[in-house]
Amino acid sequence: MKPAPFAYHRADSVKEAVDMLAxxxxxxxxxxxxxxxxxxxxxxxxxxxxxxxxxxIDELRSIDLVDGAVRIAAGTPHAYVGMDDEVAESVPLLSLATPHIGHFQIRTRGTLGGAIAHADPAAEYAAVALALDAKMDAVSSRGSRKIVAKDFFTGLWETSLQPDEILTAVHFPVWGTRSGFAVEEFVRRHGDFAIAGATVAVELDDDDRVTRCGIGLLGLGSTPLRGTPAEQAVTGRPVGEVSAEEVGELALSGLEDIPSDLQGTAAYRAKVGATMVARAWSKATTEATNDA
Structure with a gap:
């Protein structure tokens, strides 16, 4: 098929782009x-x-460490994110998520900001942004504002961006030294959208108690989601007393309207999703406990 006719405009700066949107x-x-x-x-x-x-627009392609977070301009391609040393060191969850995004050709053309602004339920970067409490920079002809990840995704392919706003950058916080990260997803074939998946970040104190936990869920709703019940349940507990199966079940316990489609029923997705959370939790906590 071919798209319906449209007018094409190329912006050479963010200001020019937001003026066109206005x-x-x-x-x-x-x-x-x-x-x-x-x-x-x-x-x-x-x-x-x-x-x-x-x-x-050149100003939309950059990766910088700013105020305890890695700021990635929205037009930065997935491939650049996946290969960047600063990202690998400071926000390893992004590096782990990148290879799961489509195929190499898609990662070369697709952008971090585009993937997040598209708000697909199975989007890896969106789940990472949720798990790490990222912040989004939005710009319009009226000014700029920051949007926290938990308030950004509002529905199927919908965000809290206004029609005249552009996502210009995403700030991913750098977690502490005793942290672990993992990404697990189930797909029919490599490069397909995830039937269900999870991104997990966990931080421990010197006594191996969970001080912070972030769980992003893929393919389990109409938009990317967080496993909030599990995050709350494990925080403050010794990591050795928390079973992976418990985390998996809790992460999905508050979910409603898990989709059913040709890829699987809601019950099937829920079972797979809980397993993906459990696997990611095990990997993340193993890394965190080994990082003494």
Whole structure:
């Protein structure tokens, strides 16, 4: 299929892009890497009168350590994130998640900001952002603001970004030295969207008690989710007293409307999801306890 006709606009700066959004309003959509938007346009799942291409804006491609967090500009390709030494050292959960995103060609063209702003329920970077309590920079012609990850994802392919706003960067906090991270997901074939998956981050004190825990869930709702009941239940407890199976069950205990589709029923997804959380928890806590 071919997309419906649209007008193409290329922005050379963030200011130019937000001015275009203000001008065109609801009839405009930002185009970054295009790995999610272009197929949707081609299948006519969505349509916009104007596409604003931000892929050549240099200020949207950078990775920097700023105020205890790694700031990644929204136009930075997945492949750059996956290969960056600062990311690997400071936010290893991103490095672990990157190879799960599609195939190499997609990771070369797709962008971190595009993946997060698309808010797909099975998006790895979105789950990482939730687990690590990332913060988003949003800019419009009216000014700028920060949005915490838990308030960013609002529904299927929906975020709290206003129609005239652009996601310009994401700040991923750097966790402490006794931390562990893991990503687990179940797919039919490598490169497919996850049927269910989890990103887990855990931080321990010197007595091996859990001081912080973040669990992001993939494919288990209409938008990326957190395993909040499990996070709350394990915090403050000695890690050796927490079973992986308990964490897996708790992470999904508060979920409603787990999807059923051709990939599997809601019950199947829930069982797989709990297993993915349990596996990720085991790997993350093993890393944290070994990092004395």
């Amino acid at each position: 001008e065109f309003g609801d009839d405009a959509k930002v185009l970054a890497g295009g790995q999610s938007l272009v197929p949707m346009l081609a299948m006519r799942l969505t349509h916009f009168e104007n596409l604003i291409d931000i892929s050549r």
